[in-house]
Amino acid sequence: MLAALTAMLVGSSLVLVFLVAPEDADQGLSQKIFYFHVPIALTAYACFGLGAYKALLLLWRKDERYDLESYVAIHQGTIFGVLTLATGSIWAKASWGHWWLWSENQLVLFLVLFLFYTAYFMLRFSLEEGPRRANISAVYALFGIVLVPVSFLAIRLAENVIHPTVFTREGPQMTGTMFFTFCVAWVAISSLAYTLYRVELLGKRVDSNLRELREALTS
Amino acid sequence: MRYLADVATLARKDLRLELRARDTLPAMLLFVVSTLVVFRFALPEGADELAAQGLLWVALVFTALLGLARAWAPERESGALEGLVLAPTDRSAIWLGKSAAVFVFLAAVELVALPAFAVFFAPVDLSTVVGVLLANLGICAIGTLLAAMAAVSRTRELILPLLFLPLAIPLVVGGVGASISEEPEQFLAFLGLYDAVFAILCWASFEYVVSE
Numbered sequence: 001m002l003a004a005l006t007a008m009l010v011g012s013s014l015v016l017v018f019l020v021a022p023e024d025a026d027q028g029l030s031q032k033i034f035y036f037h038v039p040i041a042l043t044a045y046a047c048f049g050l051g052a053y054k055a056l057l058l059l060w061r062k063d064e065r066y067d068l069e070s071y072v073a074i075h076q077g078t079i080f081g082v083l084t085l086a087t088g089s090i091w092a093k094a095s096w097g098h099w100w101l102w103s104e105n106q107l108v109l110f111l112v113l114f115l116f117y118t119a120y121f122m123l124r125f126s127l128e129e130g131p132r133r134a135n136i137s138a139v140y141a142l143f144g145i146v147l148v149p150v151s152f153l154a155i156r157l158a159e160n161v162i163h164p165t166v167f168t169r170e171g172p173q174m175t176g177t178m179f180f181t182f183c184v185a186w187v188a189i190s191s192l193a194y195t196l197y198r199v200e201l202l203g204k205r206v207d208s209n210l211r212e213l214r215e216a217l218t219s
Numbered sequence: 220m221r222y223l224a225d226v227a228t229l230a231r232k233d234l235r236l237e238l239r240a241r242d243t244l245p246a247m248l249l250f251v252v253s254t255l256v257v258f259r260f261a262l263p264e265g266a267d268e269l270a271a272q273g274l275l276w277v278a279l280v281f282t283a284l285l286g287l288a289r290a291w292a293p294e295r296e297s298g299a300l301e302g303l304v305l306a307p308t309d310r311s312a313i314w315l316g317k318s319a320a321v322f323v324f325l326a327a328v329e330l331v332a333l334p335a336f337a338v339f340f341a342p343v344d345l346s347t348v349v350g351v352l353l354a355n356l357g358i359c360a361i362g363t364l365l366a367a368m369a370a371v372s373r374t375r376e377l378i379l380p381l382l383f384l385p386l387a388i389p390l391v392v393g394g395v396g397a398s399i400s401e402e403p404e405q406f407l408a409f410l411g412l413y414d415a416v417f418a419i420l421c422w423a424s425f426e427y428v429v430s431e
Contacts, residue, residue: 059427116385123382126372135427136368140382143361146420147386150413154389157396157409 006195009188021181030094037087039186040080043193047077052145055138067134070141072201076193078117084110105155112151116144225308229316234323236293243289244324247282251332254278255339271340272398276391286324287362288379290317291370304429314425318359325355350397353410354390360418361386367428389413
């Protein structure tokens with residue numbers, strides 16, 4: 001049901017992006033990536049936020065199921081974070097001719113977050129399974145959500161000293177159709193993330209149930 | 220008051236251990252001086268002072284990492300952490316005591332590193348010194364907690380830099396800004412904000428890192 005709805009939303013947003021929304025006067029076809037890049041980035045933030053929220057619930061209520069939920073949310077967030085880096089990089093190449101620009105604050109922030117959350121996985125997989133791993137992962141996940149605004153501020157500050165010249169992106173004049181397309185794309189990407197989250201969670205739960213069953217049978 | 224006395228006892232224990240064994244601090248001192256010498260050859264001829272100021276912060280962060288990797292080694296090697304956790308004190312006192320001890324180590328290292336930097340590269344101004352002190356607070360707060368996480372993991376010292384560096388980027392931004400900017404106040408304020416935010420977070424969450 002959820003998957004079907006997501007497929008429909010993604011399909012209709014593709015139609016809107018490529019057939020209905022008018023082409024940007026300045027950037028032409030390359031502006032279309034905006035409809036994917038920005039929703040993906042917002043979705044990644046939402047996933048990190050969800051992961052931190054579940055981590056807080058874990059520490060608060062000591063209920064083990066939040067551990068898996070927090071982990072899966074962060075996993076999805078990292079996947080969407082990598083997609084943000086990729087789409088942002090492509091857009092930068094198409095618009096300015098460079099694959100990477102340090103003046104793009106959002107992209108730099110995603111790079112920092114990518115490093116941070118990759119370390120989250122390394123930490124998690126080098127700890128013994130159990131309540132301590134759940135606690136430590138949760139504390140680290142909470143650090144992540146605090147790191148977002150702090151890093152953003154830091155990157156803004158760094159720009160003043162290290163890059164005195166600021167690239168200003170001319171805000172594209174968004175027409176009504178463009179804005180509507182953007183909103184549909186956003187909802188589509190969000191529901192795609194949520195579907196993936198549910199699927200992965202289900203898979204992981206089945207996996208751990210199976211393992212318990214097998215252990216019960218062999219012992 | 221009881222709490223602060225516990226913190227002081229724990230910090231004193233670490234300092235006394237170091238005074239007797241002398242294994243971490245000399246290593247950190249030698250490391251920071253060697254790093255500065257390496258930077259002399261890493262910088263191209265005619266590189267300006269600004270580049271050297273940036274490298275100073277790289278040296279400080281990596282030296283701190285070296286010390287942090289050893290921060291929980293005594294507890295780990297003798298299995299003392301379990302005993303500390305069971306002691307009748309707030310668990311955050313363990314974190315605060317360790318952070319205080321690490322702060323003393325770092326300050327001692329910088330007492331050598333900053334004059335060495337001034338001799339080798341460029342003079343050190345007041346805003347750099349204040350920036351270093353503020354950054355130390357953040358490094359100790361967050362580094363001690365992350366080192367405790369790393370100490371219970373399988374990969375131990377290997378994972379600490381991976382956990383620490385993304386979180387240290389804002390500290391480097393603040394520190395370098397304080398060193399090279401014409402208006403260092405905003406960078407010092409940023410460092411103070413970072414310290415406050417992460418110290419509170421570490422103080423509140425340390426209990427979950429050490430308890431099961």
